[in-house]
Amino acid sequence: MRLKRRPHAVSDRAWWASQDFWRKCAIFVTAFMAVVLIVLTFHTMDAITSGSGRVPAYAVINYRIDYEFDAGRNMYAPVIGEEAPLFGTLHTEDEARALVDLGKLTVQAKNCMNCHTLLGNGAYYAPDLTKAWLDPGWGNEQSRELLLTMFLTDPVANARTFGTRRRMPDLGITDEEARGVIAFLKWLSAVDTNGFPHGFETLPQGGS
Known part of the structure; x- marks a missing residue:
């Protein structure tokens, strides 16, 4: 009569093969990643808050904004x-x-x-608006605010295609809304986007 071999008891298994070990690993990894996620969330919120290092205070619309190559960072800023x-x-x-x-x-x-796209997000039918305030298509610094206002409030009569045949439809933007959009675009142009575009x-x- 052949004797059946007795299966190994649970206690005979290698420590790394036990269910208890992997259960503890799963709990530890989940807890650790939760902490990492919380830290990254607070760090991101701090980085994207107005007045932080990369995102300017709203009052930056009171100042001249340009976009130049920073040799130290090897990118535009x-x-x-x-x-x-x-x-x-x-x-x-x-x-x-x-x-x-x-x-x-x-x-x-x-x-x-x-x-349009903003900060690279959106559709690609029309120009990206991230640095629209600085677009040379507005002629010069003196005419920019007037041309932007005219274009936004009546894009049909004041069509600007920026080298394409695509035209913006009349969205019924009021003068007050146009001023807000222009302020938003000026503020957006001051956001440090790590060289984009x-x-x-x-x-x-x-005036140059």
Whole structure:
């Protein structure tokens, strides 16, 4: 009669093969990654908060903004210059925030990202708006605010195709909303985007 071999008892298994070991590993890894996620969340919130190192305070719309190559970082970066109030009016931080918020809400309400991109996100039918405030298509620094306002409020009569045959439809943007959108675009141009877009040519600054 052949004797059946007795299976190994659970206690005879290697420690790394036990269910208890892998259960503890799963708990440890889950807890560790939860902590990492919390830390990264707070770090990200700090990095994208207005007034942080990369995202300027809203009152930056009171200053001249350019986009130049930073040899130390080997990338393009926004440069905040001398005082150049938007629409000729100095805005407090709260006033600037209200104006920028109006512009951001208008961009969202008018579904601008159905055609445009912001910070690389959105559609690619029309130009990226990340540095639209600095686009040389607006001629020069003196005419920019007027041309932007005219274009936004009546894009049919003041069509600007920027080298394409694509035209923006009339979205019914009011003068007040246009001022908000322009403030939003100026503020957005001052956000440090780690060199995006690369090699963007800006319009002449300081009346040059």
